[in-house]
Amino acid sequence: MSSLTAALGRSALGRPTLADRLVSRSILTDVMLVAGGAAFTGLLAQIAVPLWPVPITGQTLAVLLVGSTLGALRGMVSLAVYAVLGIAGVPWFSEATAGWHVVAGPTGGYIIGFVIAAGLTGWLAQRSFDRKVLGAVASFAAGTLVTFAIGLPWLAASLGLTLSQTLEAGLYPFIVGGIVKTLIAAGIIPLAWKLTSRRK
Structure with missing residues (x-):
């Protein structure tokens, strides 16, 4: 194991993640997992229901899965x-968009929030929250809340919205979807742990 890989491991205290159970840890696998997580998020971002100013997308599900699977550091x-x-x-980005203007615009806070959410769910995964359904639900709900905690103030500042307008535009339309995505992720990850444990 290289000194860089060892440092990554030391900086991310906790039990190995699901990715560590599936593949041996090395610089190459870390790079591939990080790149794969980014691509997976980009893919799920294209599953979108166009709304203004914030579309409903599959990004948040990807963030939960990537963070939990890779751990805090690699997830972030x-x-x-x-x-x-x-x-x-x-x-x-959602609807095949790109550029600085997307992050500088109304949805930028959510994209920044994704980084923090992946770190939080990864941190909790390294403490085995994701191995049982209830712990996974708590972990993924926390990650979802972090995304909104950063996304909503950014949305309000970007468009000059009141609190009521911000909640109507950036939170209320996403509550049901957020719950569904949390439950989907909380079903997938513990099941994956069970399957890998049986295989091992």
Whole structure:
């Protein structure tokens, strides 16, 4: 194991994540997992229901799965790569958009929030929250709340909205979807842990 990989492991205290159960840890696998997580987020971002100013997308489900699977550090790096490459021109923000104007616009806070949410769900995963359904629900609900905690003030500041307008535009339309995505992720990850445990 290289010194860089060892440092990554030491900086992310806790039990191994699902990714560590599936593949051996190395710089190459870390890079591939980070890139794969960014691409997966970009793919699910294209599953979208167009709404203004914030569309309903599959991004938040991807964030929960990537953070939990990769852990705090790799999860945050993966979502940061997603954001940076999207700013640089890769058309994988929602509805195949790209560019700085997306992050600087009304939805930018959600994209920033994805990085923090992936870190939180990854941190909790490294403490085994994601191995049982109830713990996974708590972890993914927390990650979802973090996304909104950053996204909503950004939305309000970007468009000059009142609190009521912000909630109507940036929260209320997403409550049911957020619950559904939390439950989907909380079904997938514990099941994956069970399957890998049986295989091992």
